Amino acid sequence: MDSAIANTQVDHDTAEHEHVVLPQHRHHFATEEQQREAGSFGMWLFLLTEIMFFGGMFFAYLLFRNWYYEAFVAASNTLNIGLRSTPARLTSSHGLLIARNRFSRS
Amino acid sequence: MSAPSPTILKLPDQSTATLPKKNFINAEHGLLSWLLTGDHKRIAILYLISITFFFFIGGAFAGLIRLELLTPQGDLVSSDTYNKLFTMHGIIMVFLFLVPSVPATLGNFLIPMMIGARDLAFPKINLLSWYLYIAAGTLMLTAMALGGVDTGWTFTTPLSTHYLNTHVLTTAVAVFIAGFSSIFTGLNFIVTIHRMRCPGMTWFRMPLFVWAHYAASILMVLGTPVLAITLVLVALERVFGIGVFDPSKGGDPLLFQHLFWFYSHPAVYIMILPGMAVISEVVSTFSRKRVFGYTAVAFSSVAIALFGFFVWEHHMFIMGVSNYSALVFSLLTMLVAVPSAIKIFNWCFTLQQGSITFETPMLYAFGFMGLFTIGGLTGVFLGSLGMDIQLTETYFIVAHFHFVMVGGMLMAFLSGIHFWWPKMTGRMYPESLSKLAAVVTFIGFNLTFMPQFILGYLGMPRRYHAYPQEFQVLNVLSTAGATVLGVGYLLPVLYLAWSLKYGAIAGDNPWQATGLEWQTQSPPLTENFTEIPIMDHEAYDYEWLEHKTQHEVTHVG
Numbered sequence: 001m002d003s004a005i006a007n008t009q010v011d012h013d014t015a016e017h018e019h020v021v022l023p024q025h026r027h028h029f030a031t032e033e034q035q036r037e038a039g040s041f042g043m044w045l046f047l048l049t050e051i052m053f054f055g056g057m058f059f060a061y062l063l064f065r066n067w068y069y070e071a072f073v074a075a076s077n078t079l080n081i082g083l084r085s086t087p088a089r090l091t092s093s094h095g096l097l098i099a100r101n102r103f104s105r106s
Numbered sequence: 107m108s109a110p111s112p113t114i115l116k117l118p119d120q121s122t123a124t125l126p127k128k129n130f131i132n133a134e135h136g137l138l139s140w141l142l143t144g145d146h147k148r149i150a151i152l153y154l155i156s157i158t159f160f161f162f163i164g165g166a167f168a169g170l171i172r173l174e175l176l177t178p179q180g181d182l183v184s185s186d187t188y189n190k191l192f193t194m195h196g197i198i199m200v201f202l203f204l205v206p207s208v209p210a211t212l213g214n215f216l217i218p219m220m221i222g223a224r225d226l227a228f229p230k231i232n233l234l235s236w237y238l239y240i241a242a243g244t245l246m247l248t249a250m251a252l253g254g255v256d257t258g259w260t261f262t263t264p265l266s267t268h269y270l271n272t273h274v275l276t277t278a279v280a281v282f283i284a285g286f287s288s289i290f291t292g293l294n295f296i297v298t299i300h301r302m303r304c305p306g307m308t309w310f311r312m313p314l315f316v317w318a319h320y321a322a323s324i325l326m327v328l329g330t331p332v333l334a335i336t337l338v339l340v341a342l343e344r345v346f347g348i349g350v351f352d353p354s355k356g357g358d359p360l361l362f363q364h365l366f367w368f369y370s371h372p373a374v375y376i377m378i379l380p381g382m383a384v385i386s387e388v389v390s391t392f393s394r395k396r397v398f399g400y401t402a403v404a405f406s407s408v409a410i411a412l413f414g415f416f417v418w419e420h421h422m423f424i425m426g427v428s429n430y431s432a433l434v435f436s437l438l439t440m441l442v443a444v445p446s447a448i449k450i451f452n453w454c455f456t457l458q459q460g461s462i463t464f465e466t467p468m469l470y471a472f473g474f475m476g477l478f479t480i481g482g483l484t485g486v487f488l489g490s491l492g493m494d495i496q497l498t499e500t501y502f503i504v505a506h507f508h509f510v511m512v513g514g515m516l517m518a519f520l521s522g523i524h525f526w527w528p529k530m531t532g533r534m535y536p537e538s539l540s541k542l543a544a545v546v547t548f549i550g551f552n553l554t555f556m557p558q559f560i561l562g563y564l565g566m567p568r569r570y571h572a573y574p575q576e577f578q579v580l581n582v583l584s585t586a587g588a589t590v591l592g593v594g595y596l597l598p599v600l601y602l603a604w605s606l607k608y609g610a611i612a613g614d615n616p617w618q619a620t621g622l623e624w625q626t627q628s629p630p631l632t633e634n635f636t637e638i639p640i641m642d643h644e645a646y647d648y649e650w651l652e653h654k655t656q657h658e659v660t661h662v663g
Contacts, residue, residue, distance in 0.1 A: 026229075027224070027225075027633070028223065028224035028225035028226075028229065028633065029224075029302075030638060034301060034302070037301050038227040038228075038297050038298075038300075038301040038302065041297050041300060041301060042227060042228060042231075042293060042294075042297045045293050045296060045297065045327060046293060048327065048328070049289055049293070049327050049328075049330075049331045050331070052327075052328050052329075052331035052332055053331035053332070053334055053335050054335065055331075055332065055335075056331070056332045056335035056336055056339070056365050056368075057335050057338075057339070059365070060339065060350055060361065060365075063358075063361065064350070064356070064357075067356070068356060
């Protein structure tokens with residue numbers, strides 16, 4: 001069954017799209033540029049949904065921080081995690097970004 | 107009338123039409139070729155089958171509700187069971203039928219074809235969204251089989267967090283997953299509409315179907331995540347007691363409603379905008395005229411999407427919100443009526459001096475225009491603060507949103523299914539039987555929900571399984587109507603299934619419609635077009651179409 005699908009897939013690609021050269025080019029995009037633009041646009045849009053997703057939580061946080069400001073101040077004095085983990089996370093994601101940029105340039 | 111119309115409807119002779127040898131249905135065979143497909147048309151068919159299944163489950167619950175309300179005493183089911191019935195009816199109909207109904211089936215099938223693309227931008231994400239939908243549906247059925255849930259579809263706190271021992275968590279997870287299914291559909295549509303249009307397809311040459319889906323997709327992408335996080339908070343509150351919505355821990359139960367309705371009011375526009383999308387196409391095709399005020403209709407979709415985000419508080423007028431904010435939200439609610447009215451009036455002007463024919467999709471479209479107008483205007487009643495105090499939480503509300511959702515959206519869905527059935531399957535549905543179904547649906551619908559307006563006005567509350575004797579006549583009418591309505595919905599399933607094998611062969615463009623989707627073979631090829639089309643005319647240009655067909659005839663003849 002699987003091989004049958006693979007075969008027809010190959011048939012499609014060779015029969016209808018000889019002009020496609022790059023292996024990462026998907027069959028339904030007219031040009032590779034279109035594919036790249038669609039990909040990055042989709043990613044940004046997904047990040048937007050994430051903002052809305054966590055936005056609800058941040059909104060709730062903001063509300064309660066406003067209502068119970070003293071309690072938040074008292075509680076924040078007992079926290080020390082942020083000092084260590086925040087810089088660690090920022091550096092690690094920065095490193096990832098550098099790696100990604102180098103990778104796509106080569 | 108005798109208006110000079112260059113395009114009197116002349117449908118092509120279908121007796122010589124043949125089914126194309128190669129199309130997306132027979133391109134590959136076997137169950138796996140469907141379950142692993144990336145083809146937007148096949149995914150649309152998968153969606154169509156699954157939402158029909160869930161529609162009839164939700165419909166069965168509605169039938170039981172109406173059967174219980176036949177008599178004033180609560181004699182068929184206990185009050186707890188009744189709570190579960192209306193909850194499961196609401197959750198299944200809203201999240202598993204109405205939200206994906208037109209976008210995931212017709213939208214999925216048609217948007218790439220209408221803008222001249224080979225597929226949606228992300229075929230695998232499209233397939234993933236169907237699997238998420240199925241996972242959500244399975245979880246929902248599991249929750250149902252294990253004993254159901256009785257929060258109402260709104261999951262209102264503190265009822266859902268503190269007082270119920272039913273399967274709230276399972277259902278919340280199911281709705282969460284269904285939400286991501288619709289986020290992915292919306293995301294796919296937006297990217298496709300932005301990046302995949304064929305040469306010449308400018309924004310204002312797109313069919314209005316695409317515009318309305320674009321607006322609905324924005325709502326899906328921006329609204330649904332808020333619902334998702336709200337359900338996460340409900341789950342956290344239930345399991346760990348974090349107290350966001352619990353007043354005894356300093357939380358606010360009303361905050362839940364703000365968050366919930368921030369999604370769920372736009373959600374009703376997610377449901378109705380794709381319905382309006384269908385009506386624009388159908389009304390134009392069967393009156394052989396360009397949609398009157400194309401730009402206004404296009405922007406009214408966007409305006410509905412925009413205003414839809416700023417009206418959520420009208421669900422909470424009686425729940426202790428400040429008078430001043432209620433005033434503002436009441437005004438904003440009435441503003442939504444403006445773009446909706448723009449659409450209705452523009453469709454009416456499209457009809458004016460058109461060459462109208464009364465095929466089944468058009469009958470459903472007329473049903474939509476009447477019923478949606480009633481549903482929308484009663485919404486304005488509810489949006490005005492004084493009336494709302496009298497009418498909220500009564501059957502008036504139930505009647506209002508059923509007029510919009512069932513009378514509007516379901517009519518539009520059936521209209522669209524009939525309209526594009528020849529394109530999807532290559533076969534015609536039986537015309538006279540389907541006209542009968544359209545009329546039966548319309549009569550059944552009015553008989554079911556018109557009495558509920560009166561019941562609500564007289565003060566019958568919603569969500570009770572027993573009621574005073576004096577309301578019985580109207581309730582019996584409503585139940586009788588629901589029976590007729592059930593027949594009206596069963597008929598299309600039967601004859602559409604029949605037509606798959608025995609229907610007349612449709613040919614490429616049986617309605618002589620102008621959309622790009624009609625200029626290819628039916629059913630279409632896997633990649634829709636043999637070569638990417640170039641859009642060299644405006645949308646709904648019937649003179650272009652006539653010129654094109656004449657040209658074809660001289661060539662063939």
